Amino acid sequence: MSSLELRGVGVRYGRFTAVEGVDLVVPDGSVTGLVGGSGSGKSTVGKAVVGLAPLTAGRILVDGADQPRRPGRTAVQLVFQNPYASLDPRLSIGAAVAEALPKARRAERAAEVARLLGLVGIDPARAVQLPEALSGGQRQRVALARALAARPGVLIADEVTSALDVSVQGAVLNLLRRLQRDLGFALLFISHDLAVVRYLCDQIAVLESGRLVECGPTAEVMARPAHETTRTLLSCIPALPARTAPEAT
């Protein structure tokens, strides 16, 4: 599929520098966890990649080519934290997914919508329903289906389970992991939760005050964290569980 590369990425909001000098590669078909404390710039990095935050320095490349600087149907798709906000309440879930399909596929729209809903574990017969008829976890599945409609080579998942009930978080994470493995997209998984990142990611990158302070293979970073910020984040995991799935429902 695709690789994502950030070279010297910087984002400023007016005079405030939110992100500075970030170099990061998410290799083809792999999962990178981007972690850091609140306000460290995680979401800003994700938004900069899809053109929703101003790239004031550096380059963003997908498969070695510069990304177009406008949001939309690009090779990179972003799924946000809050499925309540990311779906239009007036649009049926089928229409929401159809809207995200590339133009060339419009003729087969209904079949493709049904396929995508099935892929994320939503009964295609529910395509006519409004988001309000769905639970938070189901809405997040629809948001995923919408992102996958564009057949992205790279997916950015920004705290995709944080707004969900704990009881469904594991199921959504398992779904994301299965989709990543089956479809092979590169995944930048943004989270403040190292326990979850450990379960899902091949590589971990740690942000602090907009700068990348550590990056390496998950097992290495977990076993021998080199930076104080990483150690602090690790200390927030109550008791490090074995590398097993968070509880799935």
Ligand SMILES: Nc1ncnc2c1ncn2[C@@H]1O[C@H](COP(=O)(O)OP(=O)(O)OP(=O)(O)O)[C@@H](O)[C@H]1O
């Ligand atoms: N549109 C904006 N205008 C001005 N400052 C912003 C804007 N968006 C984010 N910031 C600031 O940039 C910094 C990084 O924010 P960001 O949301 O990227 O952090 P984060 O690591 O994702 O935090 P959290 O985990 O709390 O979501 C913060 O200080 C935030 O206040």
